Structures are given as structure tokens and as C-alpha cells.
Amino acid sequence: MRRLREDAEKLLYLISLYTGGEVIKWIKNYALWVLVYYGIINNVFKSYDYAPTVVMWHGAFRVANISMEAEKDLLRLRNEGLIEKLRLATSKYRYITAYRVSKGGLEYLKGVPAEIRKSVDAVFRPGGSLVTVVLDDYRPLLRMPDGRTINIGFLEAEDVPYESDTYYLLV
């Protein structure tokens, strides 16, 4: 298999941090979206961008900052057999998707350079403990290993200054 791009390797390592180990664990897509966004604003994923997208968020439609680059890499990781995807029904929110690193993914990560792992660890595992996503009502917050809880603005769309004029459809 060809070597993945650096950000795809970081994404794979990030998923492994939350789902690797003896116990079978899956990371839900909403939590992964939040972590990826946190990784982008902290310069972990250097080639990723995010854009406001309307998504079903805990029973209601709302705008969230989703990374299309990360979505594309998730597809690549799945197609390469490095992660597994689970779709499951819930009683409240219809369906959710969750991911976990596969055996192939863990094997692949053995060849990933230490500096790539370190850059992910520095942001998502400061001091050796993982940053976790918690929900306050519907709002996603990050609980840091030092006990702080922070709002990273995942559900807040940025304003861009612009000027517009009316346009009518001539049909």
C-alpha cells in the first residue's frame, strides 16, 4: 500500500487513540468532527479546512464546521481497510455513524514516524491523558486533562464581510 498523506496518517492515529486497545470502542462521528475541528484550529491538520454545513445535530438541524478534507480522508482510510465504520440506530436521533481503527490500521501505524504521532499527542493527549468531547445540552465542549472545559466554537459559523445586490431570475 502507498504511504498516506501526512494529515491522513494523523487522522488515523487520532482515531486509534480513542478506539485502540483491548476493549472494543468506537468513536461517534459527531465527536470525531469536533476533534478534527479542534485539530485544524490548533494546526495539527495543516492541509485541512472546514466550512459551515447544515447537519443533523442531536435531533435538530444546525450549522457545524465540518472538514470536507477529513471526510475525504475517512473514505480513503475505509477503502484501504485501515478503519472500520459502524452505522447504528438510536432511539432519539435516528442513525449515527462511528469509527474504529482496524487491525490493518494498527499495523500501518507502526510505520508512522514518531514526530507525526507527537504532533497529535501534543494537542489531543497533553500530559498523557486524552481530551474528551462532552455535550452541554446540544453544545459540544472539550474536557481537558487538567479539568478545564472549553467551548471551541464548533457550532459557530464565521462571518465574512461582503456586499451584495438584488438578483432576479429572469425565467
Added chain:
Amino acid sequence: MEEYVSLEEPVLLVFEWIPFDIDVFEELAEELEAKERERGILLTDAVDEDPSKPIFERVPPKAMVSVTRYEFGKVIELESFLGLGEEKLQRERLGIRITDYGSVVYGLRIKSVCGSPKASLDKLSRIVFDVFDDTSTLMDSILSLYQRRVLNIIYPRLREEGFERRKYAVLIARRASPDLPRAENYLADPYGTEVRQVTGRVISAFELNGAKVLCGENGMLIIGDPGDLSWAVIYASLRAFEMFLNDMNVYLWMTWDRVSVLRRELLKGMVEEVKRRRGELARISSDISLLSGLRGVISYAIKRLEEEFSELEGHEALDTLRAGRILLGLKRRNQFLGDLFEAIRNEIGGVVMILNTHIEESLDRLNTYMYILSIVFGAFGVGEFTMESLLSLGYDPAISMLMSIGAMSAVAIGGWAIGKYVLKRGGEEA
């Protein structure tokens, strides 16, 4: 962050479907005094909670609209200015086209972004969602309470910041940089992910009269001049209508799930908070009634879309995009909606029956306790009366006590036996 594709003075069209029929449409025309072409009407999304008061207080206008075109029973066009009285980064003027069957289009030519006539797709994706948000606020000021309630059911918490309803965006620009020869070139790295920020997953990429068209699940990007845009309008209208029906289905399935959970909890004997559960069921039932009333409006919209589609049937772009299949899917979905509403109503009826059974059982238990209490108090009363009567007749206190205990016991045993007989008869009759 890198910005790879930019458009020059793009036009943004945002499509959505809002339940309208010919009556609601004409009522709106009347309210906007469309026939008079009244200009500069100030609008607010606030609701007059006390119509008997002659003066409004503290109702800030949110937008200003002017009717620019009106055709009876067919179309109203408005010019609007958003963000009145707010400190905003945007100076937003847009055109609105409302049709009799609920297809609403907002159109704006983006003259400059951050002071430049060129706008990257990255920045445009943020502008698209700003327009989504502002047009929801604007329409809140224009729509009837009935329409607002329908939208609030399907899109909960819509009036809160950040909550949104889905809309379909079409971006059109004569020139883009880089100017790539074919539409599919824009799907390759590094442009593809930026295109997807405004279109969602790309379904089709093709050329039309020299223009490049990239069509996605959430929006469309047209680079160049494809000529007449009627095909894009009908396609985007179909997509926006499909989004509404999808989202309504999501609400219905979630509601069904919720009612099923309530049923399971009640069957397991979890009967606490009966009042809250009854309130929740009443709300769901009312929402379902309101939504099922939309079926006529949906059928009318499908009929009108079919008419407009038939005028363009065989158009190269619509064939490429398989628009006919979308229309067919909408018709089928409308047929299934009736069964879905019926099934949810039955489910709600079943849960109400279980709730009523629990309530009847509680009332039966209450009646039994009340009966036992009345026997106890009655027996004590008889005992006291017997005691006092015997003492007044000069009987020995010990004998009076024994006689009164006997009278109490006789009343208690008799009352219990009669009560049991009555309850048994009642149960048999039930």
C-alpha cells in the same frame, strides 16, 4: 488556509420549499399589498401577543421589503434589505421570488467580498450559510403563524442562533480562477474539497453550452454562461422540495421512535410523570395533525412542479441530472406519507390506551382505599354511638365496651363483604 478556486462577482441563488397553496399565497400577496406595489414595508419576526392594545412597544424591524413584481396566483417578487438596526459586516440586498406552490428563491449578486470582486469558494461557503440564516429570519417576518409552526416542528429550535433549515444553493459565475477546461477538472485535488464545501457530495459534473456545471447534494456550481437558467431553477426547486420532504420524514421517524419508547416504558410499568407524558403525547398528536394537513399542499406542489418540468422535458442538463427520477421519487414519497401518518396516529392511539388503562387502575385503587377508609371511620362511628347509648342506659362500662367492639366488627365485616361483592360485580360487568 489555502484558497484554491475563486469566482468573479458570483450570483448566489438559494432555494427552499415552504408550504404554500394558492390561498396562503394570495393572503401573503394581500398582506404585502403586492397589487399596490407598496415599497419599503418594514418587517419583524416578533408576534403581537396582545392584539387589543393600540400601541406596540419595543418591536425592532428586522428587514425591509418592497414588492417589485406580482402575477396573480403565480409569483411575487420582492426586494429586501436585511439586518436593519444591527451592527453587521454585510450589506445585504437580495431579491426574493415566491411561487404559488411554495418554491422560494433568494437571489443576490455578490459585488465584493472583503473589498475584492473575487471570492474564494472557501469564503463563499461561509457567505452561503450567512444567507441561509438571514433568509430564515427574513421569512419568519413574512410567513403566517401556521407556516412558521410547520417549519418549527420539522426544524426544532429554528429561532435560536445556529439552528437552521436545509436549503439548496446555486452559485453562478462567468469566470473562475483557475479557468480549467472541463468541469471534472474541478473535482481533482486540490480543488475538489473546496468545491464540495459549497455543493456537498458531487453527483454530476458536465459541460453545457461551454459552461462547466458541478452539481452536488446540497448545491450547484456553474462556471461560464450556460444560457437560459430555467433548467437549473427547476432542478434546484426539485432538490429543495426533496430536502423538505426528507427532513419531514426524519421528523416523522424520530416521532415514531419517541412514541414507541413511551409505549415500551409504560408497558414496563414506568408510570411516573403520567401528566408530563400525556402532555408530550398531546403535543405530538397536535403536530402530526398539522403536518398531515400538508398532504394537499404537497400534492399541489408536485402537480405544479410536474407542469413546469414538462415544459423542459428532454433538456440535456435535466436528463444528465436525472431530474425526472427525482420528481418520480417525490410522487412516490407523497403516496407513502399517508400510510406513515396513519401508522403514527395508531401508535399514539395505542399509547393513549395504555396510559388510560394505568389511570383507570390508579382510580380503582384509589376507590378501594377510600372505601376501606369509609368502613373504618363508619365502624368507629357506630362503635362510639353504641358505647355512648349503652352507658346512658346504665350498662356496665366493660359490657358497653365489648358490645361497641362487636358493633364495630359487624359493620367492618359487613362493609368489607358488601364492598367485595360490589367490586366483583363491577369487574365482571367491565
